[in-house]
Every structure is written in structure tokens, then in C-alpha cells.
Amino acid sequence: MSVHPVEAAVSPAQRAPLSLPKLREMAQRGERIAVLTAYDATFARCMDDAGVDCILVGDSLGNVVQGEKSTLPVTLEHMAYHTRCVAQGRRAAWLVSDLPFGSYEASPRQAFDSAVALMQAGAQMVKLEGGGVTADTVRFLVERGIPVCAHLGLTPQRVHALGGFRVQGRDEAAAAQLKADAAALAEAGAAMVVLELVPSGLAREITLAHPGMLTIGIGAGAGTAGQVLVMHDMLGLTTGRRPRFVRDFTREPGSEPQAPGLSVAQAFARYAADVKAGCFPDEALHGY
Template identity: 75%
Template sequence: MSVHSASTPAAATRASVSLPRLRDMVARGEKVTMLTAYDATFARIIDDAGVDVLLVGDSLGNVIQGETSTLPVTLEHMAYHTQCVRQGRRSAWLVADMPFGSYEASPQQALASAVALMRAGAQMVKLEGAGPMVETVRFLVERGIPVCAHIGLTPQRVHALGGFRVQGRDDAAAAILKAEAAALAEAGADMIVLELVPSALARDITLAHPRMITIGIGAGAGTAGQVLVMHDLLGITSGKRPRFVRDFTRVAGTEADAPGLSIAQAVQAYVAAVKDGSFPDETQHGY
């Protein structure tokens, strides 16, 4: 499939997505769609399929580099892939992950890393955690850099968390996540990814902070939007498929070996399912 063949008339005329536009979508109840992208070709296909936000995720460590975690990914890797995605982007909002070790030392280190990613084409940077990161978020926002926060399961801290586990299951842990979300919102984060948290908790955080756009992954249907790793959506991730993932290349009601959807059609199906509320399904994909 060529990049050109994935284009649609709607894609060619879609206005550029901006933060005000994303906020307007949330205010009128329209779900925000986010999907990872790592190169120009897939970025164009995903953008043309109508995805609102492209995320250059440090998940490239797993799905592109073949690593067992995101920890080996460097700032240079992220800047390179951000530049590639920028080349394929047509109108979607572009977010880039700040990789492990590129922002934790100080707000000044975070600023230098964020500048590198913005110069590569990012319109927003994403960092994991709260606590000392709250002041880093404030430092970046005060200097005109839009920030997406990330709490719950934070892959860069997977060893400290004891593995890929649902976070915030008990009352005490849920209270901590609520406090973290409130602190990040107060610091100026415009967006926040809630990963692997109970659906009810994600819904509570979303309702408590209407200005901060909540994006769920394994967090139920009550968030303002959803994100998936592109390879998961296409059913090509090796190993056990997480509960919150759906293979959108498969047509519902067909046998496993039946012809599936094209990449562009699968992404369009994802967009449609998030927008109409049929994905995620709480009984199948939530906790």
C-alpha cells in the first residue's frame, strides 16, 4: 500500500488539529483518538484515517528496536523518529515521548530535551510520573511548551512498580493517583495519559479535571479519549495480547482466517469505534 492510496477526500480537507480544537471536541462530548506512529509512511496513513493525535512513543523500543522495555530508548532515537513522523503528518496533533533519563535530573534538563523534540517536529511533549515531575511540568508550561503527563502504569518505572500491573486498585492507591492528577492539572498539563487504572478511577479523574484532556489505555471508556500502540491495533505485537487491546484488522463475526481489513481500514475502524463509544468495551477491555 502506498501512502497516497491511504488518502481520503476528508483527510485532504481536514483542518489542522490544535489544542483549542481538542478542547472543543472534549467540551462537546466528542472522543479524542490517539495512536502511536514511528515513521513517515504510517504517520500519513494514520493521519489520513482521521486520528486526532499522533504519539511518537518510546514504545518504539519494544516494537521497532525489539527491546524488552522502553528504557534503552534515547533522546536521539526519539528526535529521529519525531522528525520522520513530522514528514508524514498532514493535520493531526503531534506528541513525542521524553525518554528515560532525558528529563528526571532537573527542569533545565527537561527543557533542553523538550526543545530538541520540538525542533524535530513535536507540538507537545509527554513525560511520566508526578511527584518531582510536577514542578518540571510547571517549568515547561511556563516556557510555552505544551505537556502531556502520564500516570498509572508508567513503563519507564516498570521495575519499581514490580511489572506491568494495574495501578490504583485499592482506596489508598486510588487516592494517590487522584492527588497526582490534581497536582499535574494545577501545574498546567494540558493532557494526561491514564494507563492501566480501574475504569471508575479514570472516570473520576476525568470528571474532576475537565480542562485536562484525559487519554486512556486500559483505563475504560470514561476518559476523554483513547490511545493504542499501532502494532497492537494491527494485531502484529508478539507475545500475549493485553486485555485492553483489540485487533482492528479483524471484521467482527468472521472466522479467524477470513480476510481482514487493510491498515487504513483498520485505523478508520478504530477511529469510528472510539468516536461512537463502542471501544473500549468495559466488559472486555476495562478493569
């Protein structure tokens, strides 16, 4: 069965390719950064055309693509394959790819080899999970020309050690540890950090303390430099109970259940617009 090439139905205004300096400039002038996950060329092209700034090839593909109960079974080969697919679809968006569980923890050299595989597949930045213990690895990668996105708070690859999907940093000691981890990662050269399931006030503190490290929130309130959601969640395809921090962007807020929904392309555009306008997340509805 043949299919049409991956092309936008309507040619969008051509955006200049985004880079780390341009993303930093956006944050400096107060423009929020809109990030979504993607796993193939078609959705990546659609997001890019809709104005999404960054595309994350997340190891969440284990859950939403492979049907696994966690991200742990995802391999480096899986990540490289999906990164290559997404790279074929993007035009201007900055492309970040997850280092999967078991591909970077043993040593900085292991992390470098894994990062090279993802960069050769088309990634422009790699993401790894964990706090200060990963600072040496971050520094090793950055010194070798590999941009790094860190990930703090709820780190899905460590979900068993954390006791499940719970908000992190609620008590004073845990908050202090998160701030210390963020400082160590910023000092090591992490250019970006995902803050997942972190109290809004704490995420805002980390953002203000480290203006050179772009904070991307998911369940971390509106005080970060940008926001990220898993594509399937924001399209209303969440399996089971929808997390508090998720909004279904195929539905207009307050619309009746029988009202026509938005198309996928419209949902991506609405997400990007609402993140940039500060309409999403709503602290009362989506924050902790």
C-alpha cells in the same frame, strides 16, 4: 530501490490542523479523541488520512521497532529521529512525542533542553511519566510555551519499581495517590494526561475532576476523553500474550478466523470511528 512518495491512495477530505483549543472543544462537546502511536512518515500519513486525531511518537518504539524488552534503552536521539519522520507524514493530527528515560528527571532545565530537541524535530507537545514529583517540571515547561502531556498509572519507564506491568490504583491508598498526582499535574498546567492500566471508575473520576486536562486512556475504561493504543498492538502484531485492553482492528468483531481481514488503512479508520462512537473500549472486554 525506489519507492513512491508518501501520499494517500485516495485524497481524503482535507482536515484543518488540530490544536489544543480544538481538542478541548471536541472533549467539551463529548467527541472522543482517537490517538495512535506511529514511528515513521508512511504510517503517520495513513493514520492522519484515516481520521486519527493525535499521533504519539512513543518510546514504545524500543519494544516494537528496536526489539528491546523495555522502553529504557530509548535515547533522546532516537526520539528526535522518529519524531522528525512522523512530522514529515502528518497533515492535520496533533503530534505528541515522549521524553525518554533519563532525559528529564534530573532537573526542569534538563527537561526543557530535551523538550526543545523534540519540538525542533516537529513535536507539538511532549509527554513525560510520573506523578506529583514531576509537577515542577511540567510547570517549568508550560511557562516556557511547551505543551505537556503527563502519564499516570502504569508508567513503563518505572516498570521495575512498580514490580511489572500491573493495574495501578486498585486499593484506596493507591487510588488516592493517583488522584492527588492528577490534581498536582493539572494545577501545574498539564494539558493532557495518559491514564494507563487504571481501574475504569478511577479514570472516570479523574476525568470529571479535571475537565481542563484531557484524559487519554489505555486500559482505563471508556470514561476518558480519548483512547490510545500502540499501533502494532491494534494491527494484531502483538508479540506474546495480547493485553486485555487491546483489540485487533484488522479483524471485524466476531469474524471467523478465515474471513478476509481489513487493510491497515481500514483498521486505522475503524479504530478512529469506534473510539468516537464509543464502541471501543468495551468495558466488559477491555476494562479493569
